[in-house]
Amino acid sequence: MKNNISNNTKLILLHPYIQKQGSSNRLWLLTFVSFLTLAFLLTLIYTRESISISTRSTTAITTAVATPAIPKSVVRALIHYASNSNNTEHMSYTDIKQISDVLRQCSQPCNFLIFGLTHETLLWKSLNSNGRTVFIDENRYYAAYIEEKYPEIEAYDVQYSTKLSEMPELIAAVKEQVKNECRPVQNLLFSECKLGLNDLPNQLYEIDWDVILVDGPRGYWPEAPGRMAAIFTAAVLARSKKGGNPKTHVFVHDFNMKVDRITSDEFLCRENVVKSKAMMGHFVLEKMDSKSTQFCRSTAAHSSSSWKDTSSSG
Missing domain, CATH: 3.40.50.150 (Vaccinia Virus protein VP39)
Known part of the structure; x- marks a missing residue:
């Protein structure tokens, strides 16, 4: 009985540990997935803003070339x-x-x-x-x-x-x-x-x-x-x-x-x-x-x- 109890006790002690380890792994996995998702969203937002800024800059340059500034001496x-x-x-x-x-x-x-x-x-x-x-x-x-x-x-x-x-x-x-x-x-x-x-x-x-x-x-x-x-x-x-x-x-x-x-x-x-x-x-x-x-x-x-x-x- 002692041996059985001892063995059972070991099982009872090991079981919570295994559960805890599994929860920890899932938590890390969830954190990693969340990080990737956040990184993807930030990259998407940044890329769209960059494209928008680039487009505005190109438009401004095109406008400047099309309508050159009046020389200071003329003014x-x-x-x-x-x-x-x-x-x-x-x-x-x-x-x-x-x-x-x-x-x-x-x-x-x-x-x-x-x-x-x-x-x-x-x-x-x-x-x-x-x-x-x-x-x-x-x-x-x-x-x-x-x-x-x-x-x-x-x-x-x-x-x-x-x-x-x-x-x-x-x-x-x-x-x-x-x-x-x-x-x-x-x-x-x-x-x-x-x-x-x-x-x-x-x-x-x-x-x-x-x-x-x-x-x-x-x-x-x-x-x-x-x-x-x-x-x-x-x-x-x-x-x-x-x-x-x-x-x-x-x-x-x-x-x-x-x-x-x-x-x-x-x-x-x-x-x-x-x-x-x-x-x-x-x-x-x-x-x-x-x-x-x-x-x-x-x-x-x-x-x-x-x-x-x-x-x-x-």
């Missing part, structure tokens, strides 16, 4: 002209459109050089937003002010040593040195020609300019520098191109002024006139051979009073 230009519509020193619509049309016709981004920081400065930068636009001004303080106020503007100052009252002597000096220091094809950086601007940043002499606008320096009193040097420099830069489009458009604003017409007659030449009307002279110059010693094909002198408003294709 500033619009604000500028909206707030200065009564300015009396601005160019006429006709004059601005002439230059704008040429900029739009560039087969590649235009290199645009402007003598003078004027009311149209922001406009020129905006119209040539894909190209390089450089401004040259006689006032170093104003050039620094413009660059600080509008960081997208590239401006440099230059010191003019000429006087409007000395125009006849200066033109005569160029004619005397046309085969040497005042050649129509040269790097003005190394020139001592009296009308050549040789203190611009070195890099500017290496650029093939597509469009040049002479709208400075300011002033038409006898002691003012006049625009003789700017026009002469534009003429040399246009004829000294090394590559790119062999033609350069040169615009001279305030073309109704005698000094500008006479200087243009000497260095830009009448055979290159595209349009001359009131305030704007438009010339198209072609690059020349490095051995050239004459600016114009015709060397006959003309009086500025004989200029008439003209319009021709070219």
Whole structure:
């Protein structure tokens, strides 16, 4: 009996243990299945959210590409002209459109050089937003002010040593040195020609300019520098191109002024006139051979009073 009882006791003691072990295994199994289920649900939710976010991002990118943001320079230009519509020193619509049309016709981004920081400065930068636009001004303080106020503007100052009252002597000096220091094809950086601007940043002499606008320096009193040097420099830069489009458009604003017409007659030449009307002279110059010693094909002198408003294709 003791043995039986002892054996039964052992059975009674073992039986609860086995049940407990089985319950524990089932509990672990249930926990594991629950964990897998939860993990699956979380993965499903995360995947759906990721797809949704990806879709929204793709839509946003597509929208951004389809509707590009307006360049900052354009915004500033619009604000500028909206707030200065009564300015009396601005160019006429006709004059601005002439230059704008040429900029739009560039087969590649235009290199645009402007003598003078004027009311149209922001406009020129905006119209040539894909190209390089450089401004040259006689006032170093104003050039620094413009660059600080509008960081997208590239401006440099230059010191003019000429006087409007000395125009006849200066033109005569160029004619005397046309085969040497005042050649129509040269790097003005190394020139001592009296009308050549040789203190611009070195890099500017290496650029093939597509469009040049002479709208400075300011002033038409006898002691003012006049625009003789700017026009002469534009003429040399246009004829000294090394590559790119062999033609350069040169615009001279305030073309109704005698000094500008006479200087243009000497260095830009009448055979290159595209349009001359009131305030704007438009010339198209072609690059020349490095051995050239004459600016114009015709060397006959003309009086500025004989200029008439003209319009021709070219």
